[in-house]
Every structure is written in C-alpha cells, then in structure tokens.
Amino acid sequence: MKTRKFTRREVIVTASAGAVGSMINWPLSSIGSPSFAKEKLALLGGEKVHKGTWPDWPVWDQTVEKEIVDMFRTGRWWRGTGEHVEVFEKKYAEMMGARRCLATASGTTALITALEVLGVDAGDEVLVSPYTFIATYNSIFFHKALPVFVDTDPETFLMDPSKIEAKITDRTVAILPVHIYGMPVDMDGVNKVAKAHNLKVVEDACQAWLAEYRGKKTGTLADLGCFSFQNSKHIPGGEGGAILGNDDDIMDKANSIHNCGRPYGKMKPVQGYPYRGGNFRMQQSQALILMSQMKRAQKDNDIRLDNALYLDKKLKEIPGIIPVKPANGATRAVYHLYPFRYKKEAFNNIPKEKFMKAVAAEGVPITGGYGKQNKDLLFEEAFNSRGYKRLFSEERLKKWRDENNLPGNDQVCDEVLSFYQSILLGSKADMDDIVNAITKVYENRNELAKS
Numbered sequence: 001m002k003t004r005k006f007t008r009r010e011v012i013v014t015a016s017a018g019a020v021g022s023m024i025n026w027p028l029s030s031i032g033s034p035s036f037a038k039e040k041l042a043l044l045g046g047e048k049v050h051k052g053t054w055p056d057w058p059v060w061d062q063t064v065e066k067e068i069v070d071m072f073r074t075g076r077w078w079r080g081t082g083e084h085v086e087v088f089e090k091k092y093a094e095m096m097g098a099r100r101c102l103a104t105a106s107g108t109t110a111l112i113t114a115l116e117v118l119g120v121d122a123g124d125e126v127l128v129s130p131y132t133f134i135a136t137y138n139s140i141f142f143h144k145a146l147p148v149f150v151d152t153d154p155e156t157f158l159m160d161p162s163k164i165e166a167k168i169t170d171r172t173v174a175i176l177p178v179h180i181y182g183m184p185v186d187m188d189g190v191n192k193v194a195k196a197h198n199l200k201v202v203e204d205a206c207q208a209w210l211a212e213y214r215g216k217k218t219g220t221l222a223d224l225g226c227f228s229f230q231n232s233k234h235i236p237g238g239e240g241g242a243i244l245g246n247d248d249d250i251m252d253k254a255n256s257i258h259n260c261g262r263p264y265g266k267m268k269p270v271q272g273y274p275y276r277g278g279n280f281r282m283q284q285s286q287a288l289i290l291m292s293q294m295k296r297a298q299k300d301n302d303i304r305l306d307n308a309l310y311l312d313k314k315l316k317e318i319p320g321i322i323p324v325k326p327a328n329g330a331t332r333a334v335y336h337l338y339p340f341r342y343k344k345e346a347f348n349n350i351p352k353e354k355f356m357k358a359v360a361a362e363g364v365p366i367t368g369g370y371g372k373q374n375k376d377l378l379f380e381e382a383f384n385s386r387g388y389k390r391l392f393s394e395e396r397l398k399k400w401r402d403e404n405n406l407p408g409n410d411q412v413c414d415e416v417l418s419f420y421q422s423i424l425l426g427s428k429a430d431m432d433d434i435v436n437a438i439t440k441v442y443e444n445r446n447e448l449a450k451s
Ligand SMILES: *Cc1c(COP(=O)(O)O)cnc(C)c1O
Pocket: 106, 107, 108, 109, 132, 133, 135, 136, 178, 180, 204, 206, 207, 227, 228, 229, 230, 239, 240, 241
C-alpha cells in the first residue's frame, strides 16, 4: 500500500521540533498519498490498518537439531569436556574482527567479568549511560562500585562524550558506554577522554552485533566489548554472552575469572588459583544454537537496516515523528528495536501512552523506551545499604544526588517509542502499514484528543 505525502508546511513543524539525520541520502521518490482523514481509528471502532501477522522470533533452522542430539548423546554437555564453545569463540571473534573471544553464560556475566578483569573494585566509580537496560549498571553494583551517569544526547539516545569529563572524580576508573538499540556510540569521543584520564573503557554491545563505527565492529573499539545472546537478541541462544578483546593477557585473565579463577593460558598455578572468580561459563548446547544463529545474522541485519532507513524516510515526513540521528562516526546501525521520538505538540498534546494505544489498535505493536533509571529507587536502596555507606562518604553521595539531573536523558525517556526488531524483518508492505497507522492517528488527532 502507498503512504501519504505531507505538505511542506506540515513537515516544517517536525523539522523545527529537532534535526533529523539518516545514514543514507535518499533520492526523492514518488510517495503516494492515501489519506485516512475520513477513516475511523481502530481504537474508536474503525477497521485496523494492519490485518496480517508479524514475523516471529526467534527463527531456527533444523540442521542444528541433529547436532544438539549428537552432543546430548555424548554426555559432554559442559565446555570442559566438549569442543563446541571453543569453536564458537573462534568463529565469533573472526566474524567481529577481534583477536579473542570469551563466551559467557549471559551478557550480564560478560559485563561483570569485563569490569573485574579491568580492575573495577569496591569503592570505585564507573561512568555509564543511563539510557539502557538495567543489567548495564547492575554489573557496576555487583562490584560495589558507584554507577555515575553521563547525560544522553537527545538526538542520538547515546552517551554524549562532551558530558563525560565533568563527571570524573579521583575514584573514577572506567567508562561503560552502551550502543543502545544497536546504534554505535561516538567511540573516538569516549576513548579520547578515557586516554586523557587514564580510564578503562568497556563497550556494552549487548544490543549491537555487527554494528559498525568508522567501518569497524562495535565491541572491538575499546579495552573490552560485551555481548548478549539472550532469546530476544539478534543472535539468540536462549541465554549467552561474550567478551571480545585484543590483549592476550587481559583475555587470559578473563577466561580465568569466568572459570572459578582457574589458571589459563600462560598462568602458572603457584599456590591455589591465580584469581577470585565465578562460574560464568557457556554450555555446549548454547554454543551450537549460537553457531546456527550466526549464519543468518548478517542477512537479517541487512533486512532490518533496509526497512529502518525506509521507515526513517517516510516517518520523518509525519509532523511530530523524529527518527534517531546517528552519532558521529557511526557507519552501520543494527536496530535492536527501531526507535523514534514522538512530539505530542504536533498531535494535539495527546499523551504518549494514548498515542501508543491508538497505533497498537491499528495492528502495529509499539513499545515505549527505557524509563528514567537514574531516578530508580534501586539507587537509594543501594546507597542506604551497609556496604555502600562504608564505601562512599555522605558528601560523595550528596554530590551524586545533586548531579543526578540529566535533561537530555529525561527528554529521550519522555519522547522515545519503538518497534521490536522482529517487526523490521517484515515486508515493505508491512513497513507501509506502520507509516499508514501513524499517519491515520495523526490525521485523526482531533477525534483521538476528544475521546
Ligand atoms: C540484554 C542486555 C544486557 C544483558 O544481557 P543478558 O544476556 O540478558 O544478561 C546488558 N545490556 C544491554 C544493553 C542489554 O540489552
């Protein structure tokens, strides 16, 4: 189905609400102009725009079934006696252009291990993005360190490198930027500050498999990069994670720490184990599933990117809808969710929640963005705990609270809406239905506001 073309005047309202960027300059194409002004919103009893289904997730190929049964029958289910996890590590490192890969049980355990390897200790501070999944800063809490938030750029939804320096104290040891939604962070900006202040950098690439920054894969651009393979992710394995790195000593240490602190590589056991560690190992069955999923990852990402750029081009024509802007140096995004900003001013001030209900009623599943996690009660709970009271002075925690004012992040949390990544695996007609559903809500904004 065709989508409606908006007048220049209508589009200017959008443009003045914020700059719009896209990775590719699209040629002007002939966009049709169906109007939905005379059609009733599905929420108000009308017919919905999208009547079909959406792609399922995850998707598997049957070749892996035999491999899993074969492995199952050997009884060698853990990595200590099997070969599959090690093969996966080699393949993943190769696919991402890193020297080494360590597979872990999950993205969270990858982050916990990475911070431990780089020396994050109790009482340290780690600079982190507030616009992320809770696991990112939980990994800092796990070390009894203090997560210190760096504000979010409201146009890219990513850590704003120009806001990092002001948050550094004499206890800061590391920066943990997040490539949220698979949008690459401006890593040159982050690494420059890190270098000047002698800080370690761990990339949370748990949503950024095969995304690229200046042509290199995210997760290979800092000291260490962490990935998640949880069921909803682009390379799903039920659960699973990985750390990428290029330094052999650091990666040997990571292997030791994820394996109860057992010696690894050139380490010589002098007395007992060389490191304090945990059991964060990946299982054989996970590795087999992941290797089969890796085969489709690049092709799926191509489809998502193509559809996301198509949506960018069409959605930015609708007043009040603003697609995400790529950060400096981002050359390929992989869209773990397709995010955009909703300006209610252009929609008769209809609240985001009501807009979402109206779009969902048209048959297009839509979800919100992350909440204002810097205001999560979890922080006060931590700061009032015995351990944190011992580790951080009243004065330091007061400064944390005083500086916990993140206008860029607040704006992103207030305005961002998104579509699941699996929706981006649909057809062009499906994408047109998304555009048409939002167009229909826009054209019926008076009726919706009154309802
Ligand atoms: C999924 C995710 C994690 C955690 O990964 P798990 O495998 O679920 O432990 C961490 N950070 C981000 C940004 C994520 O999306």
